[in-house]
Amino acid sequence: MADKNTAPDSLQRGLSKRHVTMIAIGGTIGTGLFLGAGDSISLTGPSILFVYLLTGIFLYIMMRAIGELLYADPDNNSFVSFVSKYLGPGAGHFVGWSYWITLILPAMAELTAIGKYVQFWLPTVPAWLIEIVVMLLLVGVNLVAVKFFGEAEFWFSSIKIIAILGIIITGILMMITGFKTPGVHGGVVSFANITHHFQLFPNGGMNFMMAFPMVFFAFVGIEFVGLMSAETKNPREVMPKVINTVLFRILVFYVGALAIIMSIYDWHYLPADQSPFVFIFKLIGIDWAAALLNFVVLTAAMSALNTLIYSAGRDVYALALENTGKWQDYFKRLSTKAIPARAILFSAILIMLTPVINALPIFESAFNFFASATAAITLVIYSLIMIAHRKYRASADFIEDGFKMPFYKVASPLTLLFFLFIFGTLFLDKTDTIAALGGIAWTVGYGWYSHKKYGMKFN
Template identity: 55%
Template sequence: MIEYSDLAINADGTKRGLKKKHVQMIAIGGTIGTGLFLGAGNSIAKTGPSILIVYAILGLFFFLMMRGIGEMLYADPSQHTFVAFISKYVSPGAGYFAGWSYWIGLTFVAMAELTAVSTYVKFWFPTWQTWLIQIFFLAILTLVNLVAVKVFGETEYWFAMIKIIAIIAMIVTGLFLIFTGFKAPASGGNTVASFGNITHHFSLFPNGPAMFFAAFPMVFFAFQGMEFVGITTAETENPRGVLPRAINTIILRILIFYLGAMTIIMSIIDWHVIAKTPEQSPFVMVFQLAGFKAAAAVINFVVLTSAASALNSAIYSAGRHFYQLAQESHIPVMSRFEKISKHGVPANAILLTATLVLLSPVINAIPQITSSFSFITAVSSNMYIIVYAMTMYAHRKFRASSDYLPNGFTMPAYSLTSPLTLLFFAAIYVSLFFQSDSRMPAIGAIIFTLIFGTLAHRKFAGKS
């Protein structure tokens, strides 16, 4: 068995420059996004305190998915992307389809996050040109990804640290308000801060069953990106020692950061009050109730770093996925993207992705195609569900292969949790058809899968 902890440089030239602290913070960064800081109000508005149940269920199944991915990466830490296991255990055509789908999705995620970055910057500098802000941030983060993987790791470490500090500060502030019997003013619903506000007149479906189930895809997309930690394995020191701990602590982070934050928020502010202005950040509301007048500016800084972190991660991940696609394509024009720079990163693949992301300022400048961009972004997001399901199916095939390590980092209660996780992804996709704003993108993702999936299958038909 190869001792990956002894390899500073992989056979392909990439370097294992990510340390334990980087991977653990990257795992946190992939779990916590702007969906918590800005989208919590919208989630609470849909179904009140029962949103805690939605987060708990989603957190459990994402954890199980990560255990499945972690099991395969533990057996083969040399893989740059978890999508590579679809090629290996399902078929080259399926892997080719999943790789391209995931890369396209990442590129659109990067575009969306770049747009968000410029929006948050303009909170302070409304007269600055949007396209200049976007080009500046894209150039800086592309450079971070080109220098060395260790620089990327350090950047993500501090991005994640800012998010953690903000959440802990909110939780500590909230606990102080609860234990001192704080009473909110009329703007906060005249609520006396207490954990009892969660269970007082509790209803599982306060706005009806439809709204409860509509919250599931919303929270699902908030968790999207948790799998990112698995993409760092091939560039991590001692991956078999670091990966299990990083994945196992994900569920703890979900309990603390998501459930903990939501519980504090609804203990201080009546959820009906939050539902009246779902677009306002509940984090800002809590800090303002505590007398912190600069709360809006501070949370804007946090979501700015959160969006920059997501953009940074998307560039990193997209670069590794395109590098993998170049290796699997066997097309002369793709050979230039198989090269690793002297810094140990797939520089050409990273630069191509960053160049495509530059289309974001162009798209934002053309009002006529803004709605089309939103539609394509939604389609690409829905593709993630399909790729996740394919990855879990690949995990089942891995279990039946000679690569399976019975004494490795195994998925708990596999015979039960594996089929349940696959059913869960199917249920999430079906739920997209019950909301008018997600129905057409869901249909679009299916059409894309049928057409591109067929082409990918034909490309590799008859090849080993």
């Protein structure tokens, strides 16, 4: 029996099915739904439901690819390891550090947002102080034990779910009672508000196409569950069940919520520059809707930041296990609680530079550029995961009776084509075009470096 003071050499399975399920839900519900739904609805009206559904189906297929890989090797620390295994160490190095950047920059953005949300109630407290306190709190949660992270995320996600179910139930009750919304453009709450004079391209085909990247990036984070297998109890039992609910969650929490909002009020008159959730709550007489939504988006941002800290730490830890060297040996060491504490603290220190960056205007445009570019890089990462899955299917590791992706021969290439299509739609908008070009520059530049230093194979 090992000395109790000796650091363990593997992660502890402290996440239960309850934790993983809620974390998976939290990964698909962000502040974009609560604050940005009005913008996405204004682009193309009720046909935005098709965009969410189609995008959700392809991301579900990607999650089934990750699920199949995790089922084949449930002790694996992340999907980064699968990319290294099936596409070569160069590809794994590229994906690992690229993915880490796509975690750090959004974490900085979430921390900045949290400072603003808290100032809604504490306007005299400086944002930098709020940001430091929040980071210390969440890093503490992540360092104590993985079950504490899971428990915190369970309650953060619960608040988001209750808020969305609240608007759905409210809308259904309105329909049943024949509620008529007030105002010049008010009317009876009904699904007829969606189907009446329905057009697939009410604002033109270009706006319909531009909705795809907006919706895609609202789903980014859905892959977080792919970092948790090594810390999940009974992963071969839990992971398939959790991943199989992804499509259901998309239907309920995104398609369902937006359908209800557009049923309550004519979408033509929903404000694009404010949350439709606040607008709807005010319509039904809840004057403190802004305070309510602020609480919800605060918990959503806390949830996102909590998960980003967790994921960044596990990503660095997984990269450290891939190779030998001084920095790898340093970051592969676990704490006595079986937590990759050094990797978490390294990521957290960079995230805590947020107040400094926010205080220097010269960094603002650069920060926005890199934040947008990381969104484009995510498409490259997702595509490499899909290619790694295809290589797994052709390898001796393939388990015929495992948790297999449905309709693999058709679904896999279609998903890769869909990711290429999303990347192409980035060039329809000036801001997204800059992001796409930044993503291409990073992929070519850092991809070349990874290939030269570590080697990359695609055969």
